[in-house]
Amino acid sequence: MHAFAVLATLLCSAVTFIQSPADVFGPVRLHEPTPSSARDFGAVVSHAPSAILRPESPADIALLLATLSSSSSSSATGPRASVAARGTGHSLQGQAQARGGIVVETRSLPRAVSVLEECLKTGLAPLSWTDYLYLTVGGTVSNAGISGQAFKHGPQISNVLQPEVVTENGEVVTCSPTRSSDLFFAVLGGLGQFGIITRARILLQHAPPKVRWVRAFYDSFDTFASDQELLVSMPEQVDYVEGFMVLNEHSIPSSSIAFPAHINFSPDFGSKGNKKVYYCIEFKVHDFQQDGSNSVDHVVELVSGELSYMRAHMYSVEVSYFDFLNRVRMEEESLRSRGLWDVPHPWLNMFVPKHGITQFKDMLMDTVTAGDFDGAILVYPLLTDKWDGNTSAVVLSTPDGVMYVFSVLRSADPSRCGGRCVEEILEQHRRVSDEAGRAGAKQYLARQPSQEHWRDHFGSSWDRFAARKAQFDPMHVLGPGQGIFPRTDSASST
Ligand SMILES: Cc1cc2nc3c(=O)[nH]c(=O)nc-3n(C[C@H](O)[C@H](O)[C@H](O)COP(=O)(O)OP(=O)(O)OC[C@H]3O[C@@H](n4cnc5c(N)ncnc54)[C@H](O)[C@@H]3O)c2cc1C
Structure with a gap:
């Protein structure tokens, strides 16, 4: 028996070219950037914004985006700043950053709560999880949100009924499969490209004790x-x-x-x-x-x-x-106690079609020195019919309907693996994913190095993804840290 609940998410956004943000944004209160706005869990990319917004309500985000939209259409203030939502910043390669733009720190929203703890008070819980809980709903459903329950219930994006989204022009839209459905499907797995999610109604089940x-x-x-x-x-x-x-x-x-x-x-x-x-x-x-x-x-x-x-x-x-x-x-506490949490994380996450898993495992093993490997390699199957092909997430098409997750999760201890070593691991991952890509595998959670790579990543759904961008964010303001769409004006920041 399922019940519904309304859950809060986190928001973020940033401004760039503005000398004095208050001059342009009037009632929108921007803050000086903090070190965390230019940092993420991956710790391999660091781009500072010009300002951060700590919204106290979705209306604050709407006001920021509407102000940016109207100021750039008058073009009196120069090109429009880019805006990135930042949840907990557990991205791996700068995806929640906005170089020279505005980072919207969604965690300052008053509705940002521990979903699990709040639900358990009523004896309920979401059906589909991530392995790690200290992430935001907005951040995970912008990717997919997978874990060991996804074979049964689908990824988190298959369990969202009704997100509330602030659009690029500052409208607050509540959408669903039957209401503003184009926006609904765009934002799920949408990599932060089509709007900022401020709330989501998701499926719940009775929680076992x-x-x-x-x-x-x-x-x-x-x-x-x-x-x-x-x-x-x-x-x-x-x-x-x-x-x-x-x-x-x-x-x-x-x-x-x-x-x-x-x-x-x-x-x-x-x-x-x-x-x-x-x-x-x-x-x-x-x-x-x-x-x-x-x-x-x-x-x-x-x-x-x-x-x-x-x-x-x-x-x-x-x-x-x-x-x-x-x-x-x-595990986090243990890694923290060994000084291995706030270090670079050159991770590789792949979806691999069932027919290619042995070959992929062998290729992976050629790149991993098993005796020294410090971290975890997760491997588990997912069923593709639990994914909705209308969302923006990339789903493999496999004849048997089975794809495997391979997650190579390592912490790079700076005393043993410095900057060059991390670069080499990332380079190795690129080679592995390119090779596996030719056999139908796809990366998950990765920032692709160029738009050409993004086209390959989306494959036949690229045209739809690009059309959604043209519809919902034609000036390419949102989600600059993903590096998918270059700015259409000269606003590339400092
Ligand atoms: C230790 C650890 C364990 C993990 N385990 C899993 C796992 O089991 N399964 C899994 O699927 N993933 C897992 N992840 C990956 C995680 O789901 C993603 O990195 C997710 O983006 C993190 O959420 P966040 O709030 O930190 O997002 P951020 O890093 O803050 O943002 C990620 C992207 O989403 C955008 N975004 C953020 N908030 C919003 C919003 N409100 N509206 C629109 N766009 C937004 C950002 O602009 C950015 O592009 C794990 C990550 C870590 C570090």
Whole structure:
């Protein structure tokens, strides 16, 4: 049974050419840029804005955009500043930045809340999550928002019913599949190009008090993948399916910080030149039983009985629903304590068609020194029919309807990997994604290096994406940090 809820998101925007913002914006109060407005989680791109807006309501954003729109149409004040919404700035390559423009810090909106905590007060929760919770709804639905629930419920963008959007000319529009539907589909997966989302009504479900969280280990990639596909064919029993590679002796402890069971698995990783890699599936079953009955045990037994993991290497724990969803926070705390959070993150996220996963995994392994790898490589399947092809997100077309997420998530410890090393990793990722792209894979969350690359990325949906831009932001004011559309005036900033 689904219910609806209205959830707040975060907003951001910035101004450039203005000597004294107050002269131009009258009642819109802009602030001096702060270091964080030119920084993000990736920490490889830094472009300072000229100003930031800390909106107290969507009306503040509307006023900023309307003022910019009317001032540039009179052209008395010169070209229009670019504007980037910034949620929590967990982008990887400057996507929420606006060089010389205005950054709108959406987190200053009074409605910006912890979605999970607010929902749990009523016993409800969204259906589709990201692994990490400390992001904004506006930021994640501008990409897609995926996690282990997406095989069952689709990405977050498949669970948005009604966003409220401030458009480039300062209108506040509430849209849905039947109301201003062109704007609705444009902003979902729209990379911040078509408007600033200030609110969204999303699907909710009853939240279980507890979940059973299961991990099972594999020494064969093929068996690991076919068991994952078996699990995603069991949506009635299973609520979440992910998996990761076990590359070295650090992989298990570092990925098990939030998993409250001792994992007694010390495999042989082979020797140089003959390295062995292992794999771990994790799945989750919701537990609504308050009476101590063992129906969840029964489901786990039934499901795991179908799997071909290494016998003796299945581990099952019971945790609260909140702790499960908040699991990456504990990993964050551990990385922070080791000085590895506020460092560069050269990440690679790819959607790979099912038929190409073994080849992709082998190509990835050629670029990763398994013995030294510090980070995580997530691998899990998604079902393409859970994605709505009308949104702006890029969906693979695969004959079997299955695509895999490969996420190479590493922190570059500056004492071991400085600027040049990070550049080399990013260069390697570009080569991997170019090669995989030729076989039908697509990058997720990446800033493409040129408009030509963006055209390739969108493929047959490029014309639609470009037409949406012409309709909703013809002057190319919004989302400059994605580097998709060059400015149509000479407003490229300082
Ligand atoms: C530790 C970590 C874990 C992650 N895990 C996952 C995961 O499991 N699944 C997943 O899908 N992603 C994941 N991500 C990626 C994350 O979803 C994106 O980086 C997302 O953009 C972050 O949200 P944000 O609020 O920080 O966005 P920002 O970085 O602030 O912005 C991202 C983009 O969206 C635009 N934008 C931001 N807010 C709005 C708005 N209100 N309206 C319109 N456009 C807007 C920005 O201009 C920018 O282009 C993870 C990232 C990190 C750092």
